[in-house]
Amino acid sequence: MKVLVLGATGDQGRAQVEAALAQGHQVRVAVRDPERAANLLPPGIEVARVELGAADAGEEALARAAEGCEAILANYPSSSFNDGRWLVGAAAAAGRAATRAGVGIIIFNTSLPQRERLMGFAAHDVRYRMRLALMEAGVPVVTLAPVVFMDNLLRGWAFPAIADEDCFRYAHRPELEVAWICQADVASLMLAAAVRPQLAGSVFRIGGPETLRGAEVARRLSAAAGRPIRFESQSVEAFCEAMRPQVQRHEPAEAAHLLEELGRIYRWYNEGPERPFSVDMAPVLEQLPVTLTPFADWAGRQLWSRA
Numbered sequence: 001m002k003v004l005v006l007g008a009t010g011d012q013g014r015a016q017v018e019a020a021l022a023q024g025h026q027v028r029v030a031v032r033d034p035e036r037a038a039n040l041l042p043p044g045i046e047v048a049r050v051e052l053g054a055a056d057a058g059e060e061a062l063a064r065a066a067e068g069c070e071a072i073l074a075n076y077p078s079s080s081f082n083d084g085r086w087l088v089g090a091a092a093a094a095g096r097a098a099t100r101a102g103v104g105i106i107i108f109n110t111s112l113p114q115r116e117r118l119m120g121f122a123a124h125d126v127r128y129r130m131r132l133a134l135m136e137a138g139v140p141v142v143t144l145a146p147v148v149f150m151d152n153l154l155r156g157w158a159f160p161a162i163a164d165e166d167c168f169r170y171a172h173r174p175e176l177e178v179a180w181i182c183q184a185d186v187a188s189l190m191l192a193a194a195v196r197p198q199l200a201g202s203v204f205r206i207g208g209p210e211t212l213r214g215a216e217v218a219r220r221l222s223a224a225a226g227r228p229i230r231f232e233s234q235s236v237e238a239f240c241e242a243m244r245p246q247v248q249r250h251e252p253a254e255a256a257h258l259l260e261e262l263g264r265i266y267r268w269y270n271e272g273p274e275r276p277f278s279v280d281m282a283p284v285l286e287q288l289p290v291t292l293t294p295f296a297d298w299a300g301r302q303l304w305s306r307a
């Protein structure tokens, strides 16, 4: 297959590029800065320049980039911190571009838990509208809605506490059960969907093979790191405060609103009766046959101290 990856320079897109290459597919990426992408991504891929912020939301450039590709793996930047109308417009443009280029299928990674209705949370609802916008032009779309990524523990908002304080600090209440999934498995599931056009229109909520509470994650981290790591349940308020640098480019009132929204959706993740972070993968794996990575195996492959 030849696949076009959108958002390839982000964490999730990069994992998809690597997985696609490992499976022997040809990979093209659509990025804003080809030179930066060439430095970030593995060799052996084609790089096309596409600016989603252009007046046509990148449609013309995307249609050219998608020429000859059977599938598009679509990843987008945050729907918490970017303008929702812009993101929905970019998705609509991608759908039209895919139609023009004769692409067979689009696999949409919502990057966040999804329910198949508007929920009143901006970050969630923008993704919901993006899915509809992608589908509008008629190309088959399969949507994958992942829960929380194991890889988050290597990022700036979690890793320093693990490395420096032996503390897995996360905005999850102690009893919250989470089906952590690694980004490599998200990539495998997306590629499995890409060769199953009969699944067009489906939305799969996806997670990892186990559902774990914070203390259970900490035990696995301790085993992987070879030292005790404790779990500390961070309040949603403290988490939002830690995310303040993400909204600094916005006007103060808008920044305050975005952080308030972030708090609302994190409270839903923690307390929502829909249990957004729990997933039963058995029925999903019947349709997308992939071997999922247990948390302990993933954690055992990472470095849990500063190099």
Ligand SMILES: NC(=O)c1ccc[n+]([C@@H]2O[C@H](COP(=O)([O-])OP(=O)(O)OC[C@H]3O[C@@H](n4cnc5c(N)ncnc54)[C@H](OP(=O)(O)O)[C@@H]3O)[C@@H](O)[C@H]2O)c1
Binding pocket: 006, 007, 008, 009, 010, 011, 012, 013, 030, 031, 032, 033, 037, 051, 052, 053, 075, 076, 077, 078, 079, 080, 110, 111, 112, 113, 146, 147, 148, 149, 152
């Ligand atoms: N479920 C979870 O555990 C979890 C964890 C982390 C993040 N997320 C969610 O995942 C999503 C993406 O996160 P990410 O960190 O992987 O993505 P990201 O790096 O912020 O964005 C993905 C790609 O979009 C492009 N992009 C970013 N900002 C853009 C802009 N202003 N205009 C045009 N293109 C832009 C970039 O590509 P180019 O620069 O190459 O064009 C980038 O590689 C977010 O919605 C976030 O909330 C979920």
